[in-house]
Amino acid sequence: xxxxxxxxGSTYTKAVMLDLKKVRIIKQGQAYTxxxxxxxxGLKKALADFTGWEKAEYKLACSSAAGGLKMIAVGLxxxxxxxxxxxxxxxxxxxxxxxxxxxxxxxxIEEISSLEPDILLLAGGTDGGNRDVxxxxxRMIAGSCLxxxxxxxxxxxxxxxxxxxFKQGGKEGYLTENVMPRLEELNIEPAREKIRELFLxxxxxxxxxxxxxxxxxxxxxxxxxxxxxxxxxxxSGYKDERGLGxxxxxxxxxxxxxxxxxxxxxxxxxxxxxxxLEEPFKKRTVEGDLGMRYSAPSLxxxxxxxSLFTQLEQALKSGLSREILQDYIDLIKAEVxxxxxxxxxxxxxxxxxxxxxxxxxxxxxxxxxxxxxxxxVSLIQEGKDLTGVKNIIGTGGVIVYNDNPKFIMxxxxxxxxxxxxxxxxxxPELLLDSKYLLAPxxxxxxxxxxxxVKFMKKYILKAGxxxxxxx
Amino acid sequence: xxxTTVVLGVIGADxxxxxxxxxxxxxxxxxLNVINIGVMSSQNDFINAALETGADAIxxxxxxxxxxxxxxxxxxxxLEAGIGDILLYAGGNLVIGKRDWPYVEELFRGMGYDRxxxxxxxxxxxxxxxxxxxxxxxDKNWRPC
Ligand code: B12
Numbered sequence: 001x002x003x004x005x006x007x008x009g010s011t012y013t014k015a016v017m018l019d020l021k022k023v024r025i026i027k028q029g030q031a032y033t034x035x036x037x038x039x040x041x042g043l044k045k046a047l048a049d050f051t052g053w054e055k056a057e058y059k060l061a062c063s064s065a066a067g068g069l070k071m072i073a074v075g076l077x078x079x080x081x082x083x084x085x086x087x088x089x090x091x092x093x094x095x096x097x098x099x100x101x102x103x104x105x106x107x108x109i110e111e112i113s114s115l116e117p118d119i120l121l122l123a124g125g126t127d128g129g130n131r132d133v134x135x136x137x138x139r140m141i142a143g144s145c146l147x148x149x150x151x152x153x154x155x156x157x158x159x160x161x162x163x164x165x166f167k168q169g170g171k172e173g174y175l176t177e178n179v180m181p182r183l184e185e186l187n188i189e190p191a192r193e194k195i196r197e198l199f200l201x202x203x204x205x206x207x208x209x210x211x212x213x214x215x216x217x218x219x220x221x222x223x224x225x226x227x228x229x230x231x232x233x234x235x236s237g238y239k240d241e242r243g244l245g246x247x248x249x250x251x252x253x254x255x256x257x258x259x260x261x262x263x264x265x266x267x268x269x270x271x272x273x274x275x276x277l278e279e280p281f282k283k284r285t286v287e288g289d290l291g292m293r294y295s296a297p298s299l300x301x302x303x304x305x306x307s308l309f310t311q312l313e314q315a316l317k318s319g320l321s322r323e324i325l326q327d328y329i330d331l332i333k334a335e336v337x338x339x340x341x342x343x344x345x346x347x348x349x350x351x352x353x354x355x356x357x358x359x360x361x362x363x364x365x366x367x368x369x370x371x372x373x374x375x376x377v378s379l380i381q382e383g384k385d386l387t388g389v390k391n392i393i394g395t396g397g398v399i400v401y402n403d404n405p406k407f408i409m410x411x412x413x414x415x416x417x418x419x420x421x422x423x424x425x426x427x428p429e430l431l432l433d434s435k436y437l438l439a440p441x442x443x444x445x446x447x448x449x450x451x452x453v454k455f456m457k458k459y460i461l462k463a464g465x466x467x468x469x470x471x
Numbered sequence: 472x473x474x475t476t477v478v479l480g481v482i483g484a485d486x487x488x489x490x491x492x493x494x495x496x497x498x499x500x501x502x503l504n505v506i507n508i509g510v511m512s513s514q515n516d517f518i519n520a521a522l523e524t525g526a527d528a529i530x531x532x533x534x535x536x537x538x539x540x541x542x543x544x545x546x547x548x549x550l551e552a553g554i555g556d557i558l559l560y561a562g563g564n565l566v567i568g569k570r571d572w573p574y575v576e577e578l579f580r581g582m583g584y585d586r587x588x589x590x591x592x593x594x595x596x597x598x599x600x601x602x603x604x605x606x607x608x609x610d611k612n613w614r615p616c
Contacts, residue, residue, distance in 0.1 A: 077547040128522070129553035155553075183515045183548050371540055378537065 002026065003448070004053045005440035006043065006061035006216065007223055008033055008209070010068075011254070011337055013042040016440050017053055023454050025435060033065050040211050059216040060443040064223040066207040068095040069199055072117040075101050075154075075179075076124040076133045083277055084179040085123040085153065088188035090284045092195035093225025094119070095256075103133055104140045113146050118203045119195060120148045122162070125155030127181045138162040142169025149198055153179045153191040174198065186278040196221060224284065226442030227251055227395070228260050232282050233445045234393075234456045235262040241453040246389050248364075248425065249438065250357050250412060252396035254293035254336055257356045259364040260284045265384025265423075272368065272379040279384050285364045290356040292349065292398050293336040296329050303355045311355075315347050339401075350408060353398045358411035358418075366423045385423040387414060392425055393460055395433035405432045406463040430463040475605060476504040476526040480512035481563075483541035487534035490563065494530065497594035514545045518552050528558035528601060538565040539578065546583025558604050560597060562588035 001020040006013065013033045017026040031045035047053055071094035075082025082101040089096055097115045100108055112120070120141065124134035134154040141150060142165045149172040152162050156178055166173030177190035204210045204219050212219050221229070227249060237243025246263035265279045289298035300308055309325055328348050332338050340346040366383025394400075394409045402408060409430040410416060417424050437459050445452040477498055481491050488510050498505045508520050517529050529549075533541055542561055549555050561584050565575050572589045579587035586600055 077551050079544070080547060080551045124551075125553060126551050129551050130555060131553060180551070183518060183552060371537075378540075380540065 002053075002056040003058040003060070003444055004050075004056040004216070005058075005443045006046070006212075007226075007439045008039060008043070008061055008063040008065045008212070008219070009223065010065050013039075013046045014436070014440075015043075015046040015050065016435075016437065017050055017056065018440075018444070018455065020057070020448065020451050023451065023458055025437075025459075028435070038211060039065065039209055040215060043212060043215060058444070058447050060446065061212055061216050061219045062221050062223045062226040062439055062443055063204075063209055063219055064095075066209065068224075069093060069195075069203060069222040070095050070097055070116065070118045071121060071195070072097050072112055072115065072148075073099045073121045074104065074123065074137055075099070076130055077101060080184070080277060081123040081125065081154065081180045084186055084188065085121045085191070087186070087280055087283070088153065088179050088191040089119075089121050089195065090286060091188055091228065091280060091282060092192045092199075093222035093228065093284075094195065096286065104137045106140075109140055109144045109146070112141075112148075113144065117148050118206070119198055120146075120150045121179075121191060121195070122150050122152050123154040123179045125158070125178075126183055127156040127178050129155055129157075131155055131158045134158060134162055135165070138165040138173075142166050142171050147171070149174065149202060151176055151191060151194050151198065153177065153194070156181070180277070184277050186280060188280055196225070220443060220446060223439050224251075224258055224286075226439040227258070228282060228284055228442070229445050230438045230442035230452065230456065231260045231393070232262045233442075233449055233452055234460070238449040238453045241450055241457065243453070244391050247391040247393060248361075248386060248389055248412070248428070249393045249395060250360065250409070251438075252353050252356050252394070252398050252408075253291055254397075255288070255291040255295050257287045257290040257360040257396075258284060259287075259360050261364065261384060261386055261389070263384065263386055263389055265366060265386060267381050268385050268388050269379070272381050272385075274381050276382050279366075283364075283384065285360070287356075287360045287363060290360050292352055292356065292396075293332050293338070296332050296352065299352060299356055300329055302359055303352075308351060308355070311351050312348060315351065316344070320344075346402065349398055350402050350404055353402065353408045354411040356411075357394070357408055358416060361412040361424050362417055362419075362422050367419075368421045368423060370421070381423070383423070387423050387426045389425040390428055391431055392428045393431040393433055393438075394463065395436065395438050397436070400433060400436045406430055409463050431460050432463045433459070434461045435459045474502065474504040475528070475601070476506065476524050477528045477530055477601070478506045478508065478517055478520045478524065478526045479530045479532075480508035480517055480520075481510040481532045481534065482512055482514070482517070483533065483535070483537050484511060485533055485535045485537070485541075486510050487532075487563075490534065491532055494532070494594050497598065501595075501598050503598075514541075514548055517545065518548055518554070521549075521554055521557060522552060526557065527605060528560060530597075531559070531561045532563040533561065533565060534563040536564060536567055538563065539567065542579065542584070543582055556608075558586075558601070558608075559584045560586045560588070560601070562592055562597065564590050566590065
């Protein structure tokens, strides 16, 4: 029994064929994605030297091509319903273009239409709470020339009214549960599910990706959603296959670095009180400015050119001219499919990746604030405490193919964080998605969860045990 | 005519109960409807009580020195809960350390409180302010007795 699993990315279409009986990889391959004319061209090229794939039991795909699943979230208060809506959208594997709060203005509407989202997620108000803002925002959207489908996930008391506003405006409005039904209580699963449904029913077709259905069984989710699915299954395990428990996955891409934590994030110390909006157990954050190629210039900006240059000199144990670094950054931005070609380039890539891991972890984890009061010191936690998480898994081309993944991953450790109040994992095992299988296994998880866990346990290895060059 | 309703309570992990009792008594004496949620009340407790009772104002007390931290974000939550324009007053011991009062008052105003009171404020002072504020809003006539 075989499974053919495809990841249609914006530059590459990656294919893998798995032997489900023997739990092993039969073949992996990739080719350029050509969404503009026909996704199937890239797909067929990727499958060129595969034999017998047609008779695979499962033929499933995920995709981040054609810009991924582009979303905009609209809520009321930035830290409350707007943030809840944003988390729901990220958890569904979307690419967040922007989040809006309070009343939308005509200028906001213009901006939204220029951003060309695939789906709009509209929240605002707790159940029975504020009505005016979501109704106002619905009217603004319904009265505009936007044709984006809208998911309504706000105050239940006016949900019907909001839906009517869209109906009357000739727009598509889809109703689901409120993302924040009570104050600070998060309820993002229903919205997440609705996004997935719309992705399957509308967006794939709108992007011309439904063509793959003539070759495959179906394109079932956005790639980041597949990674999140795999991560949560690996954490929980399935039936007799035990999971790893709470974990973090860091996915370093060309344009973004994604961090997924499957963990409660509850305070691990006594006497700490937790503040703010509830945290999702499965949480995904995306750093649009931290990436290895498209976003290399903004990554370098976030690191600081001088700091990166110093790190490079230390790594090379010798001086070099600053132009070498600058030229390489310019090069990889222009040639986004460039692969490090010599020793210096490999080292620069490694440093970029480590810093991307470091910064994206710092932004994902919570922070422990110390407040001095007449009572003495008081500790307030905002966000997730991941200090006790036992496993961090690295994935993404750069980490899978670099010869020192452990060094890259160690950027996530508590001891390497820029501030001591960041709640990053202290002593985790550093693991590597050695065959770049997380997204495909997220697909397999849909149909054969037990096997998906088995594959993950086989191919996710300690970062120290593997060394890129001899794989 | 509806009586003006005030939700009253001591926020956070604060147990100082004496002032709270006095405030309740004074507000009742002034003819107001008082919903006293007592000591150790969370922001959500205040908002839920205000929602259920259709209150006109929330009076938050903080005596033990965590005032700034405990009170922050209440206005934003009121907004989500649909009572964004409710009157918010804070009082007790809001001064922390050596900060002078005008600074603290500004801080609370910035956090969305309509009024903040220094230690030792008499309940009557604030009751008169409430009268003015409600009159200004004009959504209800002030009828103390
Ligand atoms: C009695 C008392 C206690 C008792 C409380 C018993 C009880 N269940 O009520 C006990 C022993 C439990 C206690 C404990 C603590 N206390 Co004590 N306590 C006091 C004390 C001596 C009197 C408080 C009191 O009842 N005052 C009388 C009432 C009528 O006044 P009031 O509370 O200020 O309220 C009036 C006004 O402020 C105003 N008001 C109050 N809220 C509001 C709100 C609005 C909107 C308006 C308009 C007006 C308003 O109207 C009220 C009525 O007139 C004060 C010192 C003092 N003299 O004030 C310290 C004091 C409040 N406590 C203090 C401290 C530090 C503590 C502890 C942290 C001590 C510790 N280290 O453990 C703990 C905290 C416990 C907790 N989790 O809350 C400090 C607070 C310092 C600060 N804020 O910067 C004080 C000021 C003492 C001091 N000078 O250090 N305390």
